[in-house]
Amino acid sequence: MKTFLNDLRNALKNKNISAIEIEDIIKDHEDMIEEAKSEGLSEEEILTKLGKPEEIAEGLADFEEKDTSTETQKTQHILKEFEVQSTSIDVSVSMSTETTEYKLVDSKSIRVLCRSNKEPSGYEVSFKNDTLKVEAPKLTQFLSFLSRGKGIEFIIEIPKSLAINHFKHSTLSGDVHLDGFNIKHLEMNTVSGDIKVSKLEITEAQWYTVSGDITLDKSRLSSLKSSQVSGDLFVLSSAIEEYIDLDTVSGDMYLEDSKADSCKVNSVSGDVRGKEFYPNKISLSSISGNINIKNQEKRHIEIISRSTLSGSIHIHT
Amino acid sequence: MNAQFKRGIIELCVLSILVEKDLYGYRIIHELSEFIDVSENTIYPILRRLTKESYFETYVQESNEGAPRKYYRMTEEGFVYYLKLREEWDAFIGGVYRIINQGGKKNEDIFKRFKKRFEE
Structure with missing residues (x-):
């Protein structure tokens, strides 16, 4: 067994896999050998079950963290x-x-x-x-x-000279960055990829993500529809002329230094945290999700509707 | 069998096991090798890769039989990925079956037709 582990260690080293990863992989194999032993398997049987160290290293090589010194450019x-x-x-x-x-x-x-x-x-x-x-x-x-x-x-x-009518980006797990554009209709879909957009001028924006995080920064929009399952949303230093519709299952939403005409929140357990966030109107529909807003300036925020099981709306000034 | 193809199928098998329950590495390998002929050196790298891609997460739990075990748990992303792979697999294998069953399922019938053509 010692030989197997040593061979594996060497095979992993040959593939330039980083030391931390190697230790982790060796530990996993020690555990598996222990399990096999406690089931009464003979040394020979265990070795057949484990396979060749070179093949394990081969299978791991294409995605493990490499020693950066030798990484290909x-x-x-x-x-x-x-x-x-x-x-x-x-x-x-x-x-x-x-x-x-x-x-x-x-x-x-x-x-x-x-x-x-x-x-x-x-x-x-x-x-x-x-x-x-x-x-x-x-x-x-x-x-x-x-x-x-x-x-x-x-x-x-x-x-720069081009105006963009319809902008659509979909991705599974890849991240997307967008900076400084002028767009009429923006539409983005991701499963786990993060979305980062800043300094945009958008008429209509709409995005959907399962677990990716979304950051909207320093932008001006007419309207925004944001829908997320467990990813978080950050709206920073942005102005929304008309409405902002926020739909979430468990993702939280942070709105800072931003304003909107109306803000509608539809949430299961995700919370909205606002800081220097000034919507004219606000409504909440949730199971346990809350809205908490902390503002310096005292401006009237009208609560249009509130339908929630255990959630609440708090506005502090 | 083509190695890449086999790896894809095993990936789907690993996902199918972990969609039902959390399990530790040795047990996952054991459950798979009960039905298909694979060894650890194919399954382990797949487990690790799917974990790196955040489709699984791991946690350690004490066991009655000895050392604590590292369990794998499917994440929400993993579930979405599982659904996707499964759909692809169903579409692919459905197509394959339609092709290979074009002439019916009975080998004797296929043989009769083939023989007849051969004699012509």
């Missing part, structure tokens, strides 16, 4: 570049695990860049009828989920 690829004639465009992007960052640029063309260890493949990038489309390899076929886009970063450059 990510390279940047330009996937596509499009000259744009018109003044406004639509954007529709669908990712799976890739991180995506949108950037405003001075140039006249849209560029889709990708930073990854390997040459990216299977991505569909097109610009037709004034619509920019980026699609990660489809996950509908059974085998395709094996080739995940883990660790791949997308950078999408959009000329």
Whole structure:
């Protein structure tokens, strides 16, 4: 057994897996050997059950933390570049695990860049009828989920001069960053990916996430519909002209230094915490979720409706 | 069998076990190897990867039989992922069955037809 563990340790080292991870993996194997022994398995049987150390290391190598000294450098690829004639465009992007960052640029063309260890493949990038489309390899076929886009970063450059009509971004676990854009309709969906948007001018925004966190910072919107299951929402230094609809199961919502005309909260157990948050009207529908607002300035906040089992609305000034 | 393909199926099997209950590593491997021919060196890396991707979390619990055990518990993200994989699998395997059963399920019938064509 000692030999097995030693071989495994060496095999993991050969794959450049970091020391902390190696200790953790060895510990797991010691535990499994103990379990097998207590079930009365012979040494030989246990070794067959465990398999070859090299194969274990092989199976772990592609995702464990590596010793950074030897990590391969990510390279940047330009996937596509499009000259744009018109003044406004639509954007529709669908990712799976890739991180995506949108950037405003001075140039006249849209560029889709990708930073990854390997040459990216299977991505569909097109610009037709004034619509920019980026699609990660489809996950509908059974085998395709094996080739995940883990660790791949997308950078999408959009000329400053362009107005964006409809902006849609969906992703499974990839994060998305958006900074400084002017958008009419914004729509985002994520399962576990985080959404970070700042300095936006949006007419209508709508997003949905299961467990990702959402941060909206320094933005001006007409209206916002936010729907989350367990992810948290942060609205910071933003102004919402009309309404803000917040839907949550257990995620909490933090609103700071922001204002809105009306704020409607629909929650199971998620709470709303406001600090320097000034809506004109507020309504709460919840099981146990609360609304707590702490403001310096005394401004009237009208409570339109309150329907809750054990939740409450508190406004302190 | 193609290694990647096998890994995908085992991933779904691991998820299917943990969707029902929390279990420790050795037990997961044991439950799988009761039905399919896999060894620890295939299952362990999958367990670890799914944990790294936050589909599982782990906690340690004392046991009556000796050392404390590291249990794996499926997260909400894991559940969403499980549903997705399962759907993909159903669609894929459904398609496969339709193809291989095009000529019916009886080997004798298929053989008769084949033989007839062969003789023509």
